[in-house]
Amino acid sequence: PAYPPEPWRVKMVEPLRVTTRAEREELLREAGWNPCLLRSEDVYVDLFTDSGTNAMSDRQWSALMRGDEAYAGARSFYVFEEAVRTFYGYEHVIPVHQGRGGENILSRCLIRPGTHVPGNMYFPSTRAHQELNGAAFHDVIVDAAHDPASEHPFKGDVDLGKLRAVIAGCGADAIPYVSLAATVNMAGGQPISVANLTETCALAHAHGIPVFLDTARAVENAWLVKQREPGWAGRTVAEILLALCAPTDGAVMSAKKDSLANIGGWLALRDPALAEQARGLVLLYEGLHTYGGMAGRDMEAIAAGIAESVAEDHIRARVAQVEYLGARLGDAGVPIVRPAGGHCVCIDAAAGLPHVPRTEFPGQTLACAVYLEAGVRGVERGAVSAGRDPATGENRWPALELLRLAIPRRVYTRAHIDLVADSVIAVHRTRERITRGLTFAYEPPHLRFFQARFKPA
Numbered sequence: 001p002a003y004p005p006e007p008w009r010v011k012m013v014e015p016l017r018v019t020t021r022a023e024r025e026e027l028l029r030e031a032g033w034n035p036c037l038l039r040s041e042d043v044y045v046d047l048f049t050d051s052g053t054n055a056m057s058d059r060q061w062s063a064l065m066r067g068d069e070a071y072a073g074a075r076s077f078y079v080f081e082e083a084v085r086t087f088y089g090y091e092h093v094i095p096v097h098q099g100r101g102g103e104n105i106l107s108r109c110l111i112r113p114g115t116h117v118p119g120n121m122y123f124p125s126t127r128a129h130q131e132l133n134g135a136a137f138h139d140v141i142v143d144a145a146h147d148p149a150s151e152h153p154f155k156g157d158v159d160l161g162k163l164r165a166v167i168a169g170c171g172a173d174a175i176p177y178v179s180l181a182a183t184v185n186m187a188g189g190q191p192i193s194v195a196n197l198t199e200t201c202a203l204a205h206a207h208g209i210p211v212f213l214d215t216a217r218a219v220e221n222a223w224l225v226k227q228r229e230p231g232w233a234g235r236t237v238a239e240i241l242l243a244l245c246a247p248t249d250g251a252v253m254s255a256k257k258d259s260l261a262n263i264g265g266w267l268a269l270r271d272p273a274l275a276e277q278a279r280g281l282v283l284l285y286e287g288l289h290t291y292g293g294m295a296g297r298d299m300e301a302i303a304a305g306i307a308e309s310v311a312e313d314h315i316r317a318r319v320a321q322v323e324y325l326g327a328r329l330g331d332a333g334v335p336i337v338r339p340a341g342g343h344c345v346c347i348d349a350a351a352g353l354p355h356v357p358r359t360e361f362p363g364q365t366l367a368c369a370v371y372l373e374a375g376v377r378g379v380e381r382g383a384v385s386a387g388r389d390p391a392t393g394e395n396r397w398p399a400l401e402l403l404r405l406a407i408p409r410r411v412y413t414r415a416h417i418d419l420v421a422d423s424v425i426a427v428h429r430t431r432e433r434i435t436r437g438l439t440f441a442y443e444p445p446h447l448r449f450f451q452a453r454f455k456p457a
């Protein structure tokens with residue numbers, strides 16, 4: 001498979017330490033068979049997340065020196081606000097410390113107990129805040145998104161029939177908003193098409209229901225639209241990004257992904273009254289409405305990162321690196337979610353470890369096996385991440401039981417990606433040695449995959 005040369009050169013390095021398998025076995029036992037609890041110094045290639053782990057450029061690093069740390073009206077806020085307005089097209093820009101800060105505020109503004117929020121598949125923190133405020137989440141994504149082997153080019157699309165059924169069943173008045181993501185992380189970083197997003201907004205708006213977009217990886221979504229959606233090949237990624245945002249009523253952004261920052265985020269709105277309400281909550285939960293829990297220097301880094309994120313050489317190489325890993329694994333017969341996502345390759349652990357029952361968490365089990373092999377850390381995206389239904393307390397059993405390998409932007413080279421591929425393939429070829437899975441030794445109440453501890457089943 002093709003691997004375009006990286007459109008950057010290294011100026012600073014962080015030395016990596018290689019561990020032995022014996023060390024990794026001890027470290028994993030101490031971490032309760034949860035790679036989330038390992039120290040980063042004990043991880044060789046860290047594919048736990050693309051969130052906050054991306055390399056900043058010399059432009060971003062130098063922008064830090066221009067950070068205005070004034071408490072009120074910092075110059076850096078207006079630089080940040082202008083960048084969001086220019087590239088995402090929303091008028092009211094409200095800073096938050098990171099994505100879930102925006103999720104908390106948007107949910108508190110719009111959700112009341114007993115309401116219903118439809119969306120294109122769930123995301124753990126997004127759904128947690130919707131449920132904490134009393135809403136029931138309804139998945140209205142196309143069926144193909146739940147089928148790892150389907151080659152559907154836009155698995156992030158909404159099934160309009162499903163959305164109509166939720167509106168008819170719940171009543172428009174009980175739906176505070178439709179929650180869309182571009183791309184859909186839990187489906188494997190799968191994009192939504194401009195056409196479907198636009199149709200979804202038209203349907204929601206016909207019922208007086210606003211639509212809010214999670215734009216964490218909307219630039220990757222724009223690149224995949226340029227590659228796959230008829231009529232968009234001649235448009236720039238920047239133009240497609242604006243076209244994705246245009247039909248929506250606002251967005252929640254974790255700037256730790258596309259925008260190449262290590263921390264930060266924003267909530268962007270079109271409605272001035274809702275914006276003022278949200279600013280009021282920023283004072284309670286984030287800081288002042290001109291810094292939102294970020295230092296001025298963070299806002300400078302984000303503004304510079306947004307401009308860099310839409311550069312076509314950058315986004316082409318970024319997605320090509322992910323697709324290279326997907327091609328290497330797919331060619332070797334490793335069952336992966338197809339097509340490869342914008343930020344990650346997901347291994348279908350249920351297909352890879354059919355002899356490990358779902359109740360013993362194949363995704364978590366595979367995450368441990370891959371770490372033991374060569375010190376590569378991924379993250380489980382299956383039943384552990386799905387958590388329990390707040391109404392019944394029962395485990396939710398999502399169709400997708402995955403191990404996600406999320407690639408940080410501008411960090412790893414081809415040699416690292418090949419090491420990841422080789423070690424995952426090695427685990428796959430000796431998978432019958434994995435004879436049993438895991439069960440909880442400690443299960444936390446929220447977002448349990450972060451802090452849970454397991455023991456061999």
Ligand SMILES: CC1=C(O)/C(=C\N=C(/Cc2ccccc2)C(=O)O)C(COP(=O)(O)O)=CN1
Pocket residue numbers: 048049050051098099100101123124125126181185214216254255256265447
């Ligand atoms: C689509 C999307 C995200 O992927 C996202 C964070 N992703 C993360 C980090 C994470 C956070 C919570 C649960 C699991 C993993 C990722 O590893 O993939 C957030 C929260 O943003 P935040 O971390 O800045 O609070 C909002 N939307």
